Every structure is written in C-alpha cells, then in structure tokens.
Amino acid sequence: MKTAVNTVSFTLNGEKKTFSTRPDEKLLDLLRREGYKGTKYGCGQGTCGACTVIMDGRAVYACLLYAMQAEGRKVRTIESMGTHDKPAPIQQELVAAGAVQCGYCIPGIIMSATALMEAEKDITDEVAREYMDGNLCRCTGYEKIWVALRKTIDRAAAEPAKKAPKGGKK
Amino acid sequence: MKLCEFIRPESLAQARAVLRKLGPKGLPLAGGTALHFMPGKVPVTAVDLTGLGLSYIRHKGAFFEIGAATPLSDIQRHRGPRWAMHEICRRISTHQIRNVSTIGGNICRVFPWADLPVVLLAMNARLVIYSGKLKEMGADEYFSSQPARLFRGGDLLAAVKIPVLKAHHGFGSVKAARNAAAFSMVTIAALLELKDGRIAAARVAAGSAIPFPKRLPSVEAALMGKEPSAEVFRAAASLAGNDAKWCKQEGMSAEYVANLAEVSIVDALERAAEFARGRTE
Numbered sequence: 001m002k003t004a005v006n007t008v009s010f011t012l013n014g015e016k017k018t019f020s021t022r023p024d025e026k027l028l029d030l031l032r033r034e035g036y037k038g039t040k041y042g043c044g045q046g047t048c049g050a051c052t053v054i055m056d057g058r059a060v061y062a063c064l065l066y067a068m069q070a071e072g073r074k075v076r077t078i079e080s081m082g083t084h085d086k087p088a089p090i091q092q093e094l095v096a097a098g099a100v101q102c103g104y105c106i107p108g109i110i111m112s113a114t115a116l117m118e119a120e121k122d123i124t125d126e127v128a129r130e131y132m133d134g135n136l137c138r139c140t141g142y143e144k145i146w147v148a149l150r151k152t153i154d155r156a157a158a159e160p161a162k163k164a165p166k167g168g169k170k
Numbered sequence: 171m172k173l174c175e176f177i178r179p180e181s182l183a184q185a186r187a188v189l190r191k192l193g194p195k196g197l198p199l200a201g202g203t204a205l206h207f208m209p210g211k212v213p214v215t216a217v218d219l220t221g222l223g224l225s226y227i228r229h230k231g232a233f234f235e236i237g238a239a240t241p242l243s244d245i246q247r248h249r250g251p252r253w254a255m256h257e258i259c260r261r262i263s264t265h266q267i268r269n270v271s272t273i274g275g276n277i278c279r280v281f282p283w284a285d286l287p288v289v290l291l292a293m294n295a296r297l298v299i300y301s302g303k304l305k306e307m308g309a310d311e312y313f314s315s316q317p318a319r320l321f322r323g324g325d326l327l328a329a330v331k332i333p334v335l336k337a338h339h340g341f342g343s344v345k346a347a348r349n350a351a352a353f354s355m356v357t358i359a360a361l362l363e364l365k366d367g368r369i370a371a372a373r374v375a376a377g378s379a380i381p382f383p384k385r386l387p388s389v390e391a392a393l394m395g396k397e398p399s400a401e402v403f404r405a406a407a408s409l410a411g412n413d414a415k416w417c418k419q420e421g422m423s424a425e426y427v428a429n430l431a432e433v434s435i436v437d438a439l440e441r442a443a444e445f446a447r448g449r450t451e
C-alpha cells in the first residue's frame with residue numbers, strides 16, 4: 001500500500017513527469033504552477049469548464065481533481081494542441097468563425113471538443129451537446145463556437161485518413 | 171475539505187482496515203468531486219478506492235452489476251436491450267463531472283438533490299456492501315436514512331445491482347432542472363409492470379424537492395390494478411402530497427413545486443408505461 005507520498009507521476013502531454021505536490025493540491029494549481037498556464041482558473045468549482053484537460057481520453061475539470069488523482073494517468077492540456085503557426089483544425093475553425101472573443105473559455109472548449117472527436121464516431125448534435133455541456137462562454141452566445149465545432153467535425157468526417165495533429169509539446 | 175495524506179490501498183480488505191483504523195480522520199475517495207465542497211477544518215486522510223477494480227458494468231443473471239467506482243459517464247454510455255440507467259445519468263451535472271463522479275460517490279452520502287437514489291429506489295436495486303465479506307441490502311433499507319451511517323466503521327460500498335427489466339416491465343424517469351447542468355428541482359422515477367393491460371406492480375420514487383429521497387406509496391397503491399392511462403396517472407399523482415411534503419425552493423413556492431412534482435410523476439409514469447408496452451420479451 002502506498003502512503004504519505006508527496007510526489008505524483010503522470011504522463012503530461014506525452015512526457016512522463018514527476019512533480020512535488022501536497023495531498024490537497026488541485027491538479028489545476030499544479031499545472032499552472034508548473035507553467036501550463038493555458039489551462040485557466042475560472043470558477044474553481046466545476047461549473048465553467050475553463051480548466052478542462054483530458055485525462056485518459058476523457059475531459060475533466062482540473063479544478064475538481066486533486067493532483068494525486070492523476071497518478072499513473074495520461075493528462076493532456078491545451079499546450080498539446082496546435083501551435084500558433086500550425087493550429088489544430090478546431091483552432092482554425094474557431095478563429096475563422098469569430099468564436100474567440102475574450103478567449104478565456106477557449107482552452108477548455110478545445111479540450112472538450114478534442115475529447116469528443118477522439119472518442120466518438122458519427123457525432124450527432126445530441127452527442128456533441130452532451131460533451132460540450134460543461135463549458136460556459138459569456139461572450140459569443142455559443143452559436144459561433146457551435147458552427148466551428150460542427151465544421152471541424154464535418155471536416156474530419158470528410159477526411160477520415162487525416163488525423164488532427166496532436167501538436168507540439170510544451 | 172482539507173487533505174493531509176493520500177493513501178492508495180491495493181484491496182478492499184486493505185481499504186477497510188485503513189478506514190477502520192483512521193475512523194473519522196479517514197475518508198474514502200472515488201471521484202472525489204464532492205470533497206471539494208464538504209466543510210471541515212480538520213485535515214483528513216483520503217483513501218483512494220479507484221485502483222481496486224470497482225469500475226465495471228456486468229450483466230449477471232437477473233441483474234446488471236455496476237462497480238461502485240464506475241464513473242457516471244460509463245453508465246451513460248452503456249447500452250443493452252434491458253438497460254435503462256443511461257437516461258438519468260446523461261442528465262446529471264456536466265460531461266466533465268460525469269467522467270469523474272462515480273455511482274458510489276453519488277449514493278454513499280446522499281445530498282438532497284441527488285438523482286440516482288430516486289432511480290435506484292424505483293428500480294428496486296440491491297446494494298452490495300463490503301464489511302469483511304460481501305453482503306446485500308435492498309434499496310428500501312439502504313435509503314431508509316442517510317446511507318453514510320452504514321460506512322462509519324470502514325465498511326465500503328462494492329457494487330450496485332440493478333434488476334434486468336423483464337417483459338412488460340417499463341421504467342421512466344423525469345428530472346426537472348433549470349438547465350442541463352443544474353441541480354434537480356424535482357426528480358421522479360417510476361417502474362411499472364403491466365399484466366393483461368393493467369398495472370400489476372408499481373414503484374414510484376421522488377427526490378430533490380423533499381429533504382430525502384423516498385417512495386410514494388399512496389401513488390403506487392392508486393395505480394394497482396388500473397389500466398395505464400393519463401387519467402389514472404393524474405389521479406395517482408394527485409395523491410403524492412400524502413407521502414411527501416414538497417419544499418419551496420429558490421424562486422418557487424411549495425405549491426408550485428407540488429404542481430411540478432405532480433406533472434413530473436405523470437410524465438414518468440407515461441414513459442414507464444410506453445416502455446412496458448413496447449417490451450414483450
């Protein structure tokens with residue numbers, strides 16, 4: 001039985017890492033402390049979705065996870081997505097649709113959308129809404145985000161051979 | 171809640187032994203989402219149950235068995251010909267929380283707005299508790315008061331067994347909430363068995379608008395032997411006030427909540443009846 005550990009090891013954006021932590025430190029705080037500041041602090045209580053990361057292929061709120069819960073898992077942050085010079089398809093479509101206004105929610109939106117597109121086939125609007133129901137945006141009224149998401153999904157369906165770039169490491 | 175230590179036991183027996191030793195200073199952790207909102211200035215030791223193989227859904231004979239650490243999203247995504255749990259799970263909180271929150275976490279300490287206890291009461295589920303050995307308890311006994319009472323000595327919930335719906339059995343649930351991610355205002359679940367066009371058995375439960383989830387025996391009694399029609403459902407639902415004292419909520423009077431509950435009962439019964447009529451095997 002493992003007890004009283006003060007470190008946590010997990011794969012972060014494809015690299016195995018070990019971090020010092022405390023039992024009550026949240027994953028969000030650890031990530032931001034370690035420089036992964038694309039993951040945003042919004043509400044801090046699992047409502048807004050700004051802190052969404054992908055853990056073992058599932059979108060999760062980093063503010064509602066203790067860092068210790070990531071032990072042995074695979075965690076992906078927005079830093080694993082496309083770069084400024086080579087944005088991922090969802091990033092391209094969000095920009096093209098004018099869906100990025102203040103931009104604070106966007107990292108979380110992208111991570112939820114990525115989890116959706118990687119987990120589901122033949123994505124219906126109903127399933128897409130279920131995956132996106134935990135991300136709030138107070139600028140756009142969602143319509144532009146929805147347009148961008150639908151275009152990205154349709155684009156991926158039309159080009160099944162091409163996978164979305166996993167992006168560079170931080 | 172403040173954590174001072176994080177322990178990862180490797181078996182149910184080890185987890186129970188640690189929790190017994192820690193007493194009130196120990197806290198089982200599965201998804202852990204609720205811990206962030208629980209008050210408590212005294213630091214506690216988290217005993218992580220996620221590595222004990224308790225995340226699964228299996229069809230075993232007359233039951234679907236769900237491991238206590240199964241995330242709600244797994245229950246939501248599961249499909250089967252006699253499976254009805256996905257409908258309510260897709261209505262609980264947000265996608266990110268459903269990916270972490272577990273069925274066990276939802277029902278070991280019941281919050282007033284919890285949906286799953288209502289569903290499990292209506293479905294006559296059985297709860298498997300580890301207390302050195304596995305023992306089973308019916309939902310009526312388990313939810314007779316706060317289930318946390320059962321786990322103070324370090325015992326743990328191991329699994330939830332949902333009866334497989336038989337021919338002419340139907341299940342329906344309704345959750346009334348302000349938006350997709352909001353806590354429930356009223357949750358109703360109903361299980362009906364039809365025989366020769368009449369209701370041969372009924373279990374109806376309510377939650378959220380009352381202090382603790384419970385069955386509605388007056389409603390159930392009013393359904394027995396009747397034909398499943400909107401008129402019968404409305405008459406039965408009107409008796410819900412005999413069993414439950416509906417509480418006012420933010421922006422809603424108790425009368426409004428009572429009306430909302432009655433309408434929700436009718437909707438749940440109609441869904442259950444439709445489900446039952448369509449199932450002949």
